[in-house]
Amino acid sequence: MPYRLNINGDIRQVDVPAEMPLLWVLRDELGLVGTKYGCGKGFCGSCTVHVNGAAQRSCLLPVGSVGNARIHTIEHIGSTPIGARLQEAWLRIDVMQCGYCQAGQIMSACALLGQTARPSDEQINSAMTGNICRCGCYNRIRSAIRIAAGMEEESGRVA
Amino acid sequence: MLHEHRSVVLDRRTVLKASLLAGGGLALEALIPMPLWALEQGEQQATAPAQLSAFVSIAPDGTVTIVSKNPEIGQGVKTSLPMMVADELDCDWSQVRIAQADVDQARYGEQSAGGSTATPKNWLPMRQTGAAARAMLVQAAAQRWNIGANEITTAKGRIFHRPSGRSLGYGEVASAAAALSPPDLKSVPLKRPEEFTIIGRPLVGIDSARIVKGEPIFGVDTRLPGMLYAVYQVAPAHGGRLVKANIEAAKRSHGVRYVLPIMGNGDADAGLADGVAIVASNWWLAEQARSKLAVAWDLSAAKGHSSAAYREKASAAIAAGAGTDLRLDGDPSAKLASAAKRIAARYDYPFVAHAPMEPQNCTARYRDGRLEIWAPSQAPQRGLDQLHKALDIAPEAVTLHQRRAGGGFGRRLMSDYMIQVAAIAKAIPGVPVQLLWSREDDIRRDYYRPGGWHSFEAGIGANGELVAFTDHFVTFGDGKTTARAAGFNASMPPAGLIQHLRYSQSMMPTVVTTGWLRAPGSNALCFASQSFLDEVAHAAGTDLPKLMLALLGERREIPAQDGGLAFDTGRARDVIEKVVRTSGWSLKPAESGTAQGFAFYFSHRGYFAEVVEASVSGAQVAVHKVWVAGDIGSQIINPMGAENQVRGAVIDGLAQALSGQAIEFVDGVVQQSNFNDFPLARIPLTPEIEIAWVKSDKPPTGLGEPALPPVIPALTNAIFAATGTRIRSLPLRLSG
Numbered sequence: 001m002p003y004r005l006n007i008n009g010d011i012r013q014v015d016v017p018a019e020m021p022l023l024w025v026l027r028d029e030l031g032l033v034g035t036k037y038g039c040g041k042g043f044c045g046s047c048t049v050h051v052n053g054a055a056q057r058s059c060l061l062p063v064g065s066v067g068n069a070r071i072h073t074i075e076h077i078g079s080t081p082i083g084a085r086l087q088e089a090w091l092r093i094d095v096m097q098c099g100y101c102q103a104g105q106i107m108s109a110c111a112l113l114g115q116t117a118r119p120s121d122e123q124i125n126s127a128m129t130g131n132i133c134r135c136g137c138y139n140r141i142r143s144a145i146r147i148a149a150g151m152e153e154e155s156g157r158v159a
Numbered sequence: 160m161l162h163e164h165r166s167v168v169l170d171r172r173t174v175l176k177a178s179l180l181a182g183g184g185l186a187l188e189a190l191i192p193m194p195l196w197a198l199e200q201g202e203q204q205a206t207a208p209a210q211l212s213a214f215v216s217i218a219p220d221g222t223v224t225i226v227s228k229n230p231e232i233g234q235g236v237k238t239s240l241p242m243m244v245a246d247e248l249d250c251d252w253s254q255v256r257i258a259q260a261d262v263d264q265a266r267y268g269e270q271s272a273g274g275s276t277a278t279p280k281n282w283l284p285m286r287q288t289g290a291a292a293r294a295m296l297v298q299a300a301a302q303r304w305n306i307g308a309n310e311i312t313t314a315k316g317r318i319f320h321r322p323s324g325r326s327l328g329y330g331e332v333a334s335a336a337a338a339l340s341p342p343d344l345k346s347v348p349l350k351r352p353e354e355f356t357i358i359g360r361p362l363v364g365i366d367s368a369r370i371v372k373g374e375p376i377f378g379v380d381t382r383l384p385g386m387l388y389a390v391y392q393v394a395p396a397h398g399g400r401l402v403k404a405n406i407e408a409a410k411r412s413h414g415v416r417y418v419l420p421i422m423g424n425g426d427a428d429a430g431l432a433d434g435v436a437i438v439a440s441n442w443w444l445a446e447q448a449r450s451k452l453a454v455a456w457d458l459s460a461a462k463g464h465s466s467a468a469y470r471e472k473a474s475a476a477i478a479a480g481a482g483t484d485l486r487l488d489g490d491p492s493a494k495l496a497s498a499a500k501r502i503a504a505r506y507d508y509p510f511v512a513h514a515p516m517e518p519q520n521c522t523a524r525y526r527d528g529r530l531e532i533w534a535p536s537q538a539p540q541r542g543l544d545q546l547h548k549a550l551d552i553a554p555e556a557v558t559l560h561q562r563r564a565g566g567g568f569g570r571r572l573m574s575d576y577m578i579q580v581a582a583i584a585k586a587i588p589g590v591p592v593q594l595l596w597s598r599e600d601d602i603r604r605d606y607y608r609p610g611g612w613h614s615f616e617a618g619i620g621a622n623g624e625l626v627a628f629t630d631h632f633v634t635f636g637d638g639k640t641t642a643r644a645a646g647f648n649a650s651m652p653p654a655g656l657i658q659h660l661r662y663s664q665s666m667m668p669t670v671v672t673t674g675w676l677r678a679p680g681s682n683a684l685c686f687a688s689q690s691f692l693d694e695v696a697h698a699a700g701t702d703l704p705k706l707m708l709a710l711l712g713e714r715r716e717i718p719a720q721d722g723g724l725a726f727d728t729g730r731a732r733d734v735i736e737k738v739v740r741t742s743g744w745s746l747k748p749a750e751s752g753t754a755q756g757f758a759f760y761f762s763h764r765g766y767f768a769e770v771v772e773a774s775v776s777g778a779q780v781a782v783h784k785v786w787v788a789g790d791i792g793s794q795i796i797n798p799m800g801a802e803n804q805v806r807g808a809v810i811d812g813l814a815q816a817l818s819g820q821a822i823e824f825v826d827g828v829v830q831q832s833n834f835n836d837f838p839l840a841r842i843p844l845t846p847e848i849e850i851a852w853v854k855s856d857k858p859p860t861g862l863g864e865p866a867l868p869p870v871i872p873a874l875t876n877a878i879f880a881a882t883g884t885r886i887r888s889l890p891l892r893l894s895g
Contacts, residue, residue: 016441017413017444020441020443020444021443023443024441024442024443027442028388028440028441028442028443029441031382032373033373033375033379033380033382034372034373034374034375035373036377036379036516036517036565037379037442037518037595038516038517038518038598039598039833039834040597040598040833041598041833041834041835043833043834043835044516044834044839046516073373074372074373075372075373077373078371078372086371087371087372090367090371091363091367091368091371094361094363094364094367094799094800094803096233096364096367096370096371096803097233097234097235097566097800097803097804097807098232098233098515098516098517098563098564098565098566098567099233099364099366099367099370099377099563099565100233100377100515100516100517100565100566101516101565102370102371103370103371103373106371124842125842125843128842129841129842129843131842132516132834132839132840132841133516133840133842134514134515134516134566134568134839135233135516135566135803135807136806136807136808136809136810136811136814136840136845137803137806137807138810138840138841138842138844138845139806139845139847139848140803140806141842142842142845
């Protein structure tokens, strides 16, 4: 089936089965490999993208259901004010170890801050619990979200 | 023009050009650090970077390119090893670009990521490499100025002759320096620690800025023109063999280009397992076609290889007696019989999967008798040997590019995915192909941390001292040799610290593939032994830190029984005393219901003592805080990465105990499949983690592993302190 998708502000055309998850359209049809495969079942959050601004697992989203929705991926997120602040905070305290899950982490964090400018620890836990980091970078993920939200001066402290 | 935001799709000429520029032997990533002028004018001798050694080249503008030889799996070596070179080179970190080396043992020496060995093995050689390049630059400047080299100083990538006020940038003398003979590495002078300007500074990882933008740097991000995507269907049970495959329906499936039954070499443990490859234009299409395969497998080898049967055999082995002695000191039987108090307990732990976030994958192209591979591997050089053995492709006929790995944890020390993709690529010459395992493949076909069983006994004297200690360990093996990563550590405390001790072992066979999981051996042995020693401490009316300090006694080195690393009781004492202070150690539960648990372990050259503060409500365990004291020598190379390694190890260990991680088998078929039934740590589990370094005067050692083992018994000992319930089996299950 031919589809016209609105991805990162561009219209992209693909011809794939309607059931193909958006993840595999992004990665193997369009070459947008920043969005990662981790489990294929919505358990890990590595494949998180924004659909009309909301965080969604692209491994569970059939391309046939996307329609005209605005899709944003990690490749684009730095051009949004919240995304740029998150990327900067991520680098300031060097959140990552292997880094494989971090695109999904940043996409989830970005959706959180879009909804809740100054999230509590419980709100951070709740918004980020769907994103697994096998390396265990969670202390710094929390700190980076707080830094990006203007809630924590890093002041030499790397939690 | 090349562009650092572009995915890695390069034609042959560009690759050739880039490798010429970089002196050969560099991966595609070498393109990224190259200044654009170099790519455009690279063949003009005058502006090309000068190659001072296999690891260092310097461009006329002063840009220093340092080759990072080892696999980067998230442990930070792609930053920390070049830091060692750059500091002795005496350049500024902002001048440095880092290129990932291709696999080339003759040029770079050992290239691997395992055993926390990169720091101890490279601490001197990498610094000597940097110092040698600096000496060549100084010599070249001395010749140009016609003065003695001893009149020259350097700083931040510049060369100074203070008396005359002259100075030169490294780039201005680099090509003259490259023409000189390199000095003897062993005698080149090195900096004193107080002269370091880069080592010891908290630096952001070299790939981090690309990671947050989603740039294509991982193995699975490799893209080649015309590349296809593959899955590899293996038998449902470990040790299964392919009998017959009907592939017609799968071949007709949408997007499928090839379906290839592949007979393995019968060596599922270290070679190529039988399977059917499906190659398609899109990975998901290949994955969908699996359901259309009709394959007959011979699963008879796995019959009876079930978790329940393993448990029964272990119980029978323990009941039958002590097994084969691994170590016998003094007369533990007599001392147990005469002890004032005698306690015994059994411990066990399950098989555990590695489950790195990036599933196993590898990309390959076979053309004109040569194989080119893009691999996220921890042991690429061993991978070359195994390729040779399994597919008769000589190492000289292989170009192996190292790609960043999305986690390793020991899983990528094995090369099964690399051999599989090579077999597929060889069957479709000229076609680049990327093999990607599904998460289910990854969970079901791991080289698991093997389960194990321990039967301990201890005798306590009239004054509360430990007089005898025994452990009968039941593990897996063929009767002569233990399975991979299923061995014991006969030097494990309290061995060497008391007079009367027996460590013995029994084993049973398994068809399940086992392997090294982060802190192999130690991650399980520490749980069992430090938990039982906590029982000893309680029975003796003391606590574990006091018992350990009493056992350790005076500061001295105890040689390992097997010729391994000596154990320094002084370093052990120091980290124990440190964590007792930082944690405000108390055995007594607080009024809030929280309690502390302690454990110590020495593994991978690192000394770690840890305290966990936890509370239990019903069946729910909450970990509030973890204190870590560690001694990995005189110098933390990159504190930014080091603290991350410790936090990651702590969370990894807590997840092994608390998240319900266990791999189980029925007739060789793994019962778990994904993160729903093999759960990993999630953010709400994360406690505050406070790290204190004890800086001894020993050379720096590695940090990927040694912080992990103590956290598990520190947690289970805290649960005992809080509730009186002793956790003797992992993953822990509380009835509430």
